[in-house]
Amino acid sequence: MAGVSHWWNSKSRPAQWGYMVPVVIFLLALPVLNPPIITTEPYTDFPIALFNAAVFALIAIGLNVVIGQAGLLDLGYVGFFAIGAYTAALLSSPDSELGVRYPWLVIVPIAMVVTMISGVILGTPTLRLRGDYLAIVTLGFGEIVRLLADNVDPLRGNRGFQNIARPGGDFPDGTPIFSQTDALGFYWLAVMIIVIVLLFMGNLERSRVGRAWIAVREDEDAAELSGVPTYRFKIWAFAIGAAVGGLSGTLFAAQVGYVNNQRFDITTSTLYLAAVVLGGQGNKVGVILGAFLVSYIPDRFQFEPTYRFLIFGVALIVLMIFRPQGLLGMRQHLLANGRQAYQKLFGAGTAVAPSGLTASSKARGDLSETVPDDHAGTSPRGGGE
Amino acid sequence: MSEPSSTDTSLDTPPSEEGLLESLEHMDAAERAEHDAAVSASVAPDREISVAKGETLLAVDGLTVRFGGLTALDDVSFDVRRGEILGLIGPNGAGKTTCFNIMTGVYRPTSGDIRLEGVSLARMKRYKIIQTGVARTFQNIRLFGAMTALENVVVGADARHRTSVPGALLRLPRHRREEREAVEKAMALLEFVGIADRAADKATALPYGYQRRLEIARALATQPKLLCLDEPAAGFSASEKDGLSELILKIRDDGYTVVIVEHDMRVVLGVTDRLVVLDFGRKIADGIPDEVRRDPAVVSAYLGGDLDEESDQ
Ligand SMILES: Nc1ncnc2c1ncn2[C@@H]1O[C@H](COP(=O)(O)OP(=O)(O)OP(=O)(O)O)[C@@H](O)[C@H]1O
Ligand SMILES: [Mg+2]
Numbered sequence: 001m002a003g004v005s006h007w008w009n010s011k012s013r014p015a016q017w018g019y020m021v022p023v024v025i026f027l028l029a030l031p032v033l034n035p036p037i038i039t040t041e042p043y044t045d046f047p048i049a050l051f052n053a054a055v056f057a058l059i060a061i062g063l064n065v066v067i068g069q070a071g072l073l074d075l076g077y078v079g080f081f082a083i084g085a086y087t088a089a090l091l092s093s094p095d096s097e098l099g100v101r102y103p104w105l106v107i108v109p110i111a112m113v114v115t116m117i118s119g120v121i122l123g124t125p126t127l128r129l130r131g132d133y134l135a136i137v138t139l140g141f142g143e144i145v146r147l148l149a150d151n152v153d154p155l156r157g158n159r160g161f162q163n164i165a166r167p168g169g170d171f172p173d174g175t176p177i178f179s180q181t182d183a184l185g186f187y188w189l190a191v192m193i194i195v196i197v198l199l200f201m202g203n204l205e206r207s208r209v210g211r212a213w214i215a216v217r218e219d220e221d222a223a224e225l226s227g228v229p230t231y232r233f234k235i236w237a238f239a240i241g242a243a244v245g246g247l248s249g250t251l252f253a254a255q256v257g258y259v260n261n262q263r264f265d266i267t268t269s270t271l272y273l274a275a276v277v278l279g280g281q282g283n284k285v286g287v288i289l290g291a292f293l294v295s296y297i298p299d300r301f302q303f304e305p306t307y308r309f310l311i312f313g314v315a316l317i318v319l320m321i322f323r324p325q326g327l328l329g330m331r332q333h334l335l336a337n338g339r340q341a342y343q344k345l346f347g348a349g350t351a352v353a354p355s356g357l358t359a360s361s362k363a364r365g366d367l368s369e370t371v372p373d374d375h376a377g378t379s380p381r382g383g384g385e
Numbered sequence: 386m387s388e389p390s391s392t393d394t395s396l397d398t399p400p401s402e403e404g405l406l407e408s409l410e411h412m413d414a415a416e417r418a419e420h421d422a423a424v425s426a427s428v429a430p431d432r433e434i435s436v437a438k439g440e441t442l443l444a445v446d447g448l449t450v451r452f453g454g455l456t457a458l459d460d461v462s463f464d465v466r467r468g469e470i471l472g473l474i475g476p477n478g479a480g481k482t483t484c485f486n487i488m489t490g491v492y493r494p495t496s497g498d499i500r501l502e503g504v505s506l507a508r509m510k511r512y513k514i515i516q517t518g519v520a521r522t523f524q525n526i527r528l529f530g531a532m533t534a535l536e537n538v539v540v541g542a543d544a545r546h547r548t549s550v551p552g553a554l555l556r557l558p559r560h561r562r563e564e565r566e567a568v569e570k571a572m573a574l575l576e577f578v579g580i581a582d583r584a585a586d587k588a589t590a591l592p593y594g595y596q597r598r599l600e601i602a603r604a605l606a607t608q609p610k611l612l613c614l615d616e617p618a619a620g621f622s623a624s625e626k627d628g629l630s631e632l633i634l635k636i637r638d639d640g641y642t643v644v645i646v647e648h649d650m651r652v653v654l655g656v657t658d659r660l661v662v663l664d665f666g667r668k669i670a671d672g673i674p675d676e677v678r679r680d681p682a683v684v685s686a687y688l689g690g691d692l693d694e695e696s697d698q
């Protein structure tokens with residue numbers, strides 16, 4: 001493992017993307033290959049299972065910005081997914097009172113802006129809170145969105161919205177690329193969206209923005225006292241996470257073609273969180289893996305929905321005991337020119353680059369571990385900070 | 386601004402086979418001096434600008450801070466002059482860290498004011514105070530543990546940057562320029578404080594002395610006018626203390642003004658130009674070190690123990 005990551009880190013970013021091309025091609029070909037053992041059939045249609053996993057992965061990527069990078073515990077993330085789905089429904093379903101039928105490509109940017117704004121609205125008062133308070137308020141937000149869907153008449157409660165807009169286009173043989181019955185086209189679309197989102201997330205991570213998020217996660221006071229406008233960048237984390245959540249909501253609504261109030265409860269939020277924690281907070285590949293497992297395993301092995309939570313609960317507990325950082329540990333590249341800088345210092349041949357942490361850096365006292373006890377002794381009454 | 390191409394840490398030239406750190410060892414004296422000058426130019430780009438030394442930089446004016454019933458600072462006034470190293474000393478609990486906390490916006494004064502070049506810091510947002518020009522280190526080290534040493538310093542350099550989400554998302558030219566400058570500057574700073582050999586290590590993995598120096602580098606990266614060091618020598622061996630004193634003097638010589646809180650009297654007397662002594666939240670003395678150490682109030686505050694004795698600990 002260490003050897004692989006060492007090799008990987010020594011490559012430039014374009015080279016890394018180059019190596020990703022065959023991986024992406026393989027992922028795109030997966031539903032066509034429909035390999036035995038891996039396939040979820042006959043229980044679940046394989047392209048649909050893969051599409052659902054991809055949407056889950058997109059959600060996890062968005063949530064990872066908020067939880068994994070900025071360290072803000074958001075328990076109401078499903079609210080943004082719902083807002084995205086409902087925006088698509090209201091703007092394109094014949095059941096909507098708005099009476100408009102916008103194409104999907106127009107809906108996507110609108111839905112992202114709407115969710116982004118709702119993220120800012122949620123964040124503006126709550127991001128002054130820290131830790132547990134934030135978790136509780138966001139939990140409330142998720143519930144409020146669900147209750148609105150239940151009770152506000154134009155949102156049609158359980159009846160929902162039919163015939164939500166889909167992207168257009170036909171295969172050469174005349175069948176539509178994007179349809180409810182065959183999720184192949186939608187799966188491809190989802191994978192391409194994930195690639196694009198990952199590219200942008202990588203840009204953010206290797207910038208002042210990504211560093212500000214990690215600094216806030218590591219020590220918010222020290223971040224502020226090092227010149228990071230922490231509040232502003234926490235709002236940005238919420239807004240960007242929300243926009244990605246909204247994007248996944250529109251994608252989901254378009255494929256299913258139907259939205260009602262049934263999918264946006266707290267347990268769904270919990271599953272999102274489980275995906276992020278399981279895969280490894282702060283590791284984009286990790287959360288994709290986590291999301292894939294959380295979505296794919298029930299489809300593949302067909303257990304009762306109630307057992308789903310039991311099994312993931314047990315899996316999480318076991319994981320937290322043996323590997324608290326998640327399947328893939330936290331890992332980030334925070335400098336656009338990091339590789340050049342380290343090679344400049346240590347020589348062109350070296351493949352120096354930050355490697356993943358072995359243990360959760362969140363665990364307080366990490367710093368003091370390297371400090372022998374007698375070092376703290378100069379000022380017995382210290383610590384007035 | 387420094388011209389990045391003139392420093393060895395420039396990213397424009399391709400990395401050599403052996404790397405900067407190794408090639409430093411093979412340099413002759415002249416090359417080495419030239420290299421150090423380049424590092425200094427990058428660390429303290431404004432040091433050539435003639436600053437009126439001795440004029441007031443920071444004015445602490447009637448500062449009172451209460452925590453409930455406890456008065457941590459009681460009507461304290463003193464000045465920090467440009468280009469000096471001021472020692473802020475006093476027994477445990479005297480209010481030294483509290484003073485730093487007010488200077489950096491962690492707490493707000495109950496009454497009184499504090500001004501940097503005439504601008505009041507008392508109600509300013511913390512990150513604005515950094516931009517105005519006060520940076521600090523912490524009595525208990527507070528680094529970003531999951532970041533490398535280099536990344537920690539770049540966070541400090543970011544305080545001077547304007548890139549936000551749109552610029553970073555689209556990799557606009559200003560973002561790319563700021564990114565490059567920040568990394569070059571951070572590399573120079575790591576060398577300046579003497580820990581460049583561990584630039585790629587996670588902050589948590591660094592030895593204790595390196596962590597203390599890394600905090601100084603991160604603070605310097607914000608281009609402060611005033612650098613506040615809270616017990617930078619705590620837990621250091623005698624030789625480490627000497628190295629640190631040297632570093633602090635070097636920082637001053639590069640044009641920074643420094644306030645240092647420190648219990649070790651050898652360090653304090655070795656580097657400071659002036660001392661302010663606090664005891665139970667009150668200022669009991671203020672002046673040049675030789676006078677202050679003989680001041681009866683100071684001597685009794687240190688429980689009769691002579692100041693020089695403390696340094697032997
Ligand atoms: N947040 C706070 N709440 C309550 N009391 C505080 C707080 N911060 C500091 N104090 C008290 O204020 C007094 C001054 O503390 P401060 O930390 O400034 O001392 P110091 O001079 O830095 O001491 P040391 O040398 O031990 O670091 C102490 O009595 C301390 O207990
Ligand atoms: Mg203190």
